[in-house]
Amino acid sequence: MTTRPGPRERLLDAARELTYSQGVQVGVDAILKQADVARRSLYQHFGGKDGLVAEVLRSDGGLDRYRQVMNEAGDDPRERVLAVFDELDAITSQPAFRGCRYTAAELTLTDPAHPAHAEVRAFKEGLHRLMAAELTRHGHPAPDAGADQLLVLIDGVLAHAVTRPGARPALAARALAEAVLAASK
Structure with missing residues (x-):
């Protein structure tokens, strides 16, 4: 049985995909929807969209x-x-x-x-x-x-x-x- 990734990983995955396909101006709501997480998770893990975008770039590999x-x-x-x-x-x-x-x-x-x-x-x-x-x-x-x-x-x-x-x-x-x-x- 596979475990579903946590909110942090889902946010990163969604942001990685959406900021590449749609650009960094993609809306927070689209990222939250694709990640299937509450807005609070974004702020809790990244402090907001700016922090999420920076982390996507930092962790891109x-x-x-x-x-x-x-x-x-x-x-x-x-x-x-x-x-x-x-x-x-x-x-x-x-x-x-x-x-x-x-x-x-x-x-x-x-x-x-x-x-x-x-x-x-x-x-x-x-x-x-x-x-x-x-x-x-x-x-x-x-x-x-x-x-x-x-x-x-x-x-x-x-x-x-x-x-x-x-x-x-x-x-x-x-x-x-x-x-x-x-x-x-």
């Missing part, structure tokens, strides 16, 4: 997914970086793809004090560190600058795939990532 893709590609830093673009091609080709939840939240939430902004920045900094570490292992002469270039490509893929479904921008970005990697030689 985005960096873990990048690490997993890279680990599955083996130990060669070049192959690990290129595997990210192969995975982005697979992800952005799916009909349910709606873009990067982190960038969408950053652009939608206009209150500079919203706690989600810190989560977005932490994710982007973590991704930068991950790419810079691979470029360092690859012998890139300027791994921080190279990581900046790779992040521009990643962000570009995630945005371009939303505005031009079917364009497969990750394939173009992969070729540009190879140029970044070639600077190591």
Whole structure:
């Protein structure tokens, strides 16, 4: 017999799904309805919708997914970086793809004090560190600058795939990532 997740987990699951499919501006009532919890649970566990949105971003596991893709590609830093673009091609080709939840939240939430902004920045900094570490292992002469270039490509893929479904921008970005990697030689 399976036990039903508690209110906190149901709120996170509902918010994760709805904020991705409808954006962070989705109403609290829609989240509560899908989670099948009382409004009090939202405030008790997260202090309100702002805290829930921040926790969705914090617990999304985005960096873990990048690490997993890279680990599955083996130990060669070049192959690990290129595997990210192969995975982005697979992800952005799916009909349910709606873009990067982190960038969408950053652009939608206009209150500079919203706690989600810190989560977005932490994710982007973590991704930068991950790419810079691979470029360092690859012998890139300027791994921080190279990581900046790779992040521009990643962000570009995630945005371009939303505005031009079917364009497969990750394939173009992969070729540009190879140029970044070639600077190591």
